[in-house]
Amino acid sequence: MDKLTPKDTSKGAEEIVLTQIKQDFITPANAIFDYVDIVEKFLNDAELVSDDEIAQIKSSCTHLIEQYEVAFVQNTGANAEDTKKTPEEYSELRHNLRTPLNAIIGYSEILMEDYEDDLEESAIEDFQQIINLARETEKAIEVFVDYIRGEAIDPNNDNVSNQLESAESLFKSLGDIEYSISLDDDIKESDILIVDDNVTNCEVLQRRLSMQGLSCRTAYDGTTALEEVFKKTPDLILLDVILPDINGLELLKTFRKEHNAESLPVIMVSAFNDVDSISKCIQLGAQDYLPKPINGTILLAKVVAALERKFWREREKELVNELHIQATTDQLTGIFNRRVVFEALDEAMDKANESQERQFTTIMFDIDFFKQVNDTYGHAGGDAVLIEFAKLLETEITSPNVVGRIGGEEFLAILYLNQDQAAEFCKKLIIKINNNTVHFDGIDIKITSSGGVAFSTETETSADLTNKADERLYEAKKSGRNRFKLIDTELVGDQ
Amino acid sequence: MAKILYVEDNEMNRDMLSRRLTRRGYDIIMAFDGQAGLDMMRNDSPDIVLMDMGLPILDGWEATIQAKADDSINSIPIIALTAHALESDKQKALECGADDFDTKPVDFKRLLEKIEALLN
Structure with a gap:
């Protein structure tokens, strides 16, 4: 295999390799911090004085990473050409990067020597781990400096060359894959708010999204963004972290006071691609994160994912709501169905048995001569009567009282009234029913109703209670209809 | 006990290595740049010099060349x-007249062996 050099590779492949090179440095370098924290805790717990060695290791490590970051930015990508260095300068860079490692290893060894007898074996291993990580970091620095010098990477010794190979083949096989998406009409109609102080960024985002048929609003600062959201809540916000007036995180917090993550998804956009700031955003309620510079494909995939999620959630809620309505209402009249009323009755009975104060009244009623209504006006006329009667009951009987249709022309009500109040209520209800007229097909239909009234104090079970109400309804019918039968009274309507 | 002159511009490294060497019983004197290093070689007669190569004012390479050209101190x-772990760096160090060579980060044990070997 020939040796690969950076200049032989395509731009995309180079980026992958550089990312890997950086990763190979950053991972052990950051791990040093973790282990230093661990050993520091060990020393504190064992009440061992560590002078300033721990602080020195930490500051060397910080210094190391900072220097690396600067060198990385200056020597890679577009900057690389401008900063071509002499061999001496590369040597110096290598020297500067390795100097902090010397301190990290040295201080760790000092601490190990000092506390050889005091530290548990696991703590000694942790110190050893710091040293190992520093050695690993050292190798990563070598690879990095070799790479930016444009030196050949030895294919026999280094997995970087394998990465170059596989990155190359990946890019070749990617070829000209075309990315297009088909959007549901619902999603196409969504309203996206782009918040970015950079006008060009806003325009680029807007154009990319509008090419897919999505419509966007823009805001160039936090205050305008708040106004836009107040005007009309968008379906999605693309929010830049850095804004001139209110920063993106503060803005996100403000949005979250009024809207939860489901009703207002937010995708953060930022050039900070460190894990800390990304996880902060997500902790604060951002759904996703887009690193700058923005890649069009990833942008679209994330935007569509966020919108789809929102719309499916909403649709799901609607469906659940619809199902709930279907399961609890009577299809013809729109008032509660049999199931709901009987469940409510069971519940009311349980509570009445628990407490004297929760006594109630139940009324079972039906429409007199309903068969005749059907025979005379047809089923459409019968339906109109049922609907009108249900509407009257719904108007008269309101929460916490319950009324529903339990079958044919039969209705059941649960009223939190005592006997006297119930009698009073029935009197008024009879009058309302008598005064009511159903208009059907140009004809005015008058109806009457009979009812049987029973009280929770009379019994202990809801089945017993409905039987009593049913018996009284039967008596009311027998003694001439258009009347409500209570325990010892009968309330008769206009004859 | 042997007196070591340690020429190093990085404060933390100076502190770290000097502490470690002091613990081993050596007498440590320090200089922060190549020129000061040369001056101390002349005035304080150390038994051995640890010379960092990346130094301000006068770098380690140049300081070594000058030291080896000076009859009064060229035996130190x-x-x-x-x-730089590269073979070419080692070559360069020896060409400048250095008696031995070690890389940073320092392998302390190995460095001690090299110090002892040169002192005896």
């Missing part, structure tokens, strides 16, 4: 410390 052994 110099261990060149570089961050």
Whole structure:
């Protein structure tokens, strides 16, 4: 295999390799911090004085990473050409990067020597781990400096060359894959708010999204963004972290006071691609994160994912709501169905048995001569009567009282009234029913109703209670209809 | 006990290595740049010099060349410390007249062996 050099590779492949090179440095370098924290805790717990060695290791490590970051930015990508260095300068860079490692290893060894007898074996291993990580970091620095010098990477010794190979083949096989998406009409109609102080960024985002048929609003600062959201809540916000007036995180917090993550998804956009700031955003309620510079494909995939999620959630809620309505209402009249009323009755009975104060009244009623209504006006006329009667009951009987249709022309009500109040209520209800007229097909239909009234104090079970109400309804019918039968009274309507 | 002159511009490294060497019983004197290093070689007669190569004012390479060209001090052994692990760096250090060579980060045990070897 020939040796690969950076200049032989395509731009995309180079980026992958550089990312890997950086990763190979950053991972052990950051791990040093973790282990230093661990050993520091060990020393504190064992009440061992560590002078300033721990602080020195930490500051060397910080210094190391900072220097690396600067060198990385200056020597890679577009900057690389401008900063071509002499061999001496590369040597110096290598020297500067390795100097902090010397301190990290040295201080760790000092601490190990000092506390050889005091530290548990696991703590000694942790110190050893710091040293190992520093050695690993050292190798990563070598690879990095070799790479930016444009030196050949030895294919026999280094997995970087394998990465170059596989990155190359990946890019070749990617070829000209075309990315297009088909959007549901619902999603196409969504309203996206782009918040970015950079006008060009806003325009680029807007154009990319509008090419897919999505419509966007823009805001160039936090205050305008708040106004836009107040005007009309968008379906999605693309929010830049850095804004001139209110920063993106503060803005996100403000949005979250009024809207939860489901009703207002937010995708953060930022050039900070460190894990800390990304996880902060997500902790604060951002759904996703887009690193700058923005890649069009990833942008679209994330935007569509966020919108789809929102719309499916909403649709799901609607469906659940619809199902709930279907399961609890009577299809013809729109008032509660049999199931709901009987469940409510069971519940009311349980509570009445628990407490004297929760006594109630139940009324079972039906429409007199309903068969005749059907025979005379047809089923459409019968339906109109049922609907009108249900509407009257719904108007008269309101929460916490319950009324529903339990079958044919039969209705059941649960009223939190005592006997006297119930009698009073029935009197008024009879009058309302008598005064009511159903208009059907140009004809005015008058109806009457009979009812049987029973009280929770009379019994202990809801089945017993409905039987009593049913018996009284039967008596009311027998003694001439258009009347409500209570325990010892009968309330008769206009004859 | 042997007196070591440690020429190093990085404060933390100076502190760290000097502490470690002091613990081993050596007498440590320090200089922060190549010129000061040369001056101390002349005035304080150390038994051995640890010379970092990346130094301000006068770098370690140049300081080593000058030391080896000066009859009054050219017998003092110099261990060149570089961050460059390359064979060419080692070659360069020896060409400058350094008696031995070690890389940073320092392998302390190995460095002690080299110091002892040169002192005896």
